[in-house]
Amino acid sequence: MHILVTGGAGYIGSHTVKELVKTGHQVTVLDNLSKGWRATVNKARLLKGELTDQRLLCELLQAEKIEAVMHFAASSLVGESMQCPADYYANNVTGSLVLLEAMRKVGVPYFVFSSTAAVYGEPIEIPISEDHPTIPTNPYGATKLALEEALPWYYQAYGLRYISLRYFNAAGADPEGELGEDHNPETHLIPLVLKTALGRAPEIKIFGNDYPTPDGTCVRDYIHVTDLAQAHILALEALAGGVDFSIYNLGNGNGYSVLEVVQATEKVVGKPLPKTFTQRRAGDPAILVASAERIKRELQWKPCYSDLQTIIETAWRWQQKNPLGYPKC
């Protein structure tokens, strides 16, 4: 199939493009390079452009005979979304609706959507299944949920078939070492811990040690980015194979505390790392752990790289090889 991947130069998008190309698909990436990196896209065509450019989208979908869209392009930081909700609504809702409108006009039938665990809000039950109530506590989660809520209507009225994938904590790097995680600014735990190991950050700041968890630090479900990428391929195959719509969680089902992640990293890098406890970060739930039983059962998804040590080892290999991240051009 010829697939359009929006945000394909970003972290999860680029890992998915790699797996799509490996599987034999043709890929075109649309990315405005505000967060993504040109260097990640070396096996697909990269088009620099905006999601809100409906003419560009329609021309692209039509000229390239695109059969499916994987939609990663989005703003995706909880903290930032609290400060700038307007940007989140513009990028994640308006931008996505323009994309859906172009798909509708041209008649592209399949849509795989990057959603998030942030749609659930504060969990009332752990592990979190797809049937858990969705009461987001930040604009990031709210904007992703807004699009999820539009999709059943688009299916009903226009026949758009879709799978929405709710990611927990994407982490790790391409096991073949070509791709990694490079955000600017970096806010995610594992890359920040590794930057401290490389001497590029003075210390790890652990946000809060008074949560109702075994060691007082937040518990998260870290899932390897290549396992996430594989799930996108399965989602695409399911749509092409006749599935009309679905929503799946993507996580490991195992929770690790911030301290456990730091300790596991100390083992991988072979030295103790400087760390301090600071105040809680606004908007952080104490525990987020997925039940991903539905996608395992229905699409036979099997995470292969998602034990914590493999996640950290693959991320560490990439960070050591690319201490400054991707080329900034």
Ligand code: UFG
């Ligand atoms: N943390 C620290 N110190 C840091 C950075 C993070 O202690 O320097 C902690 C956070 O407080 C959190 C955990 O490490 O408890 C993981 O934080 P990340 O920033 O790596 O990831 P989040 O859990 O905030 O975010 C992830 C996804 C979002 C998703 C969210 C759901 O990246 O897309 O989970 O709440 F929305």
